[in-house]
Amino acid sequence: MIDWYFSHIVLIQSTFTTLLLALSVQVPLRAGVFSFAGVGCYGIGGYLAAIGMVHYGLSTATAILLAAVAGGAVAYALGLLIQRLTGLYLAMATVAFTLIISVLVVNGGDLTGGASGLFGALGMLDTGHLLAVVVVVVAALTFTELGPLGRRIEAVREDPELASAMGIDVARYRRATFAVSGMLGGLSGSMTVLLRSTVTPDDINFHLVVLALTIIIVGGSRSWIGALIGTVIFVWMPEVLAFVGEWEDVVYGVLVAAAAVYLPGGVTGAAVDGYRKYRRKRREAAASPPDAPPPQQAAAAVGGDS
Template sequence: MIAWYDTNIILIQSTFVGLLMALSLQVPIRFGVFSFAGIGCYGIGAYVAAIMTIRYEWPAAAAIGAGMLIAGVVGYLLALTVRRLGGLYLGMATIAFDLIVGVLAVNGGDLTGGPSGLFGALADVTTLHLVLISAVVIGLLAYSERGAIGRRVEAVREDPELAASMGIDVRRHRQAAFVISALLGACAGGLNVLLRTTIAPTDIGFSLVVLALTMIIVGGSRSWAGALIGAMIFTWLPGFLEFSGQWQKVIYGVIVALAAIWVPGGLLGMMTDAYRSWQRSRRDAGSGDGDRTPLGSRAEGTPA
């Protein structure tokens, strides 16, 4: 077991980083906000953590916290800027934001290391820290999916006008979605750069948008569990597809297309539907058995 862990530690770390990154897109989608800004905030968190660690020798917690704070402020300002946009227009605006972050990283000079990036971001971040932070995030998101909070989020997503008529502040919920997305993205970026000790503009490109979106489409976009399923699949799948060489991207495309067509709710939705169907079949079978009268038996007092 220890040998397997040592051999696959990079994949284990990448799974949890990918989970946090995917959640930075899943959370706003659950609020009905079609935003990809979490990936840009991933870049902000990564670069801020690297700069604070390399230039100023800040401890890991302070460096990651600074990245999250800056990303949270940027996310809130972005929410105010694009508050009148929705759907495809909002998605394109947030993708433009992600690209702007990449351009700033390339042209940041000595501060960001330019096209070469930054190296030597050494900190005392371990896999255990990553797992514990992921567990806390999952616990908070799981709580937000239930009870009154979960019902308000569903109302904002499914019918904003009805939610507003019921006294729910739709605008505030959408702003919160941007901020939470920014915090999750920055946290993932900061943790990843301190584990890898390096960051470059190529590490925060549009490919991360595609990867995170693929994770939640295949895994399921309505719950944190779907993001976890997707992160596990698309972190470990490349190792099983090494034989395909340059055809890996084609296989990814086919998987995403099939998931979008045949499993629109993701693998989590498919498993949930299967479990509910099984429960209904058990209830129906139980009620049917209760209604049957054993053969040869008659109620007391009934004539033969």
């Protein structure tokens, strides 16, 4: 077991950081906000952590905290700026924000390292630290999925007009999702960079948007569990599919397409729907009299008598 852990430690750590990135997209989607601002904040957090350590000698904890706070603040400001946009227009605006961040760091001179990036930002992080951060984040998100708060968020997503009529401040909830998304993106970016000790503009690009979105499509967008399932699939898939060689991209595409067509709610959505159908059948079976014939036989008997 120890040998397996050390031989896969990079994948294990990548699972935790990628989960935070996926959650930065999943949280807004739960409130009906199609936003990729968290991906842009991933770049902000990564570069701020690297700049803080390389140029100013910040500690690991301080650099990560700075990245998370800055990511949340920038995303909240972005949410105020584009709050009138919805749907695909909102998604396009947040993708543009991510691309703007990549352009800014390329032209950041000595501060960001330009096109070459920054090197030597090695933080004092291990798997235990990553696990602790993920557990705290998941616990907080679980609280938002349960009870009255979870129902209010569902109302904001499913019917904003009705939610507003019930006294729910829809705009405030949506702005809050931007802030949380930015904080999660900043956390993911800073910890990823401090584990790798380097960051370049190529690390912040459209491929992160595609990765986060496919994780949510396959895993599901209604719960952090869906983000976790999708993350495990796509982080570990190259390891599992190593034997197919050059066909790996084909398998990847087929998996995403099949999930989009046959699992519109993702793996978690299919599991929840299956559980609800099972519970409904159990209730119907318990409510029917013990000696009553099945519904099909009863219908046939009625037809024969007529």
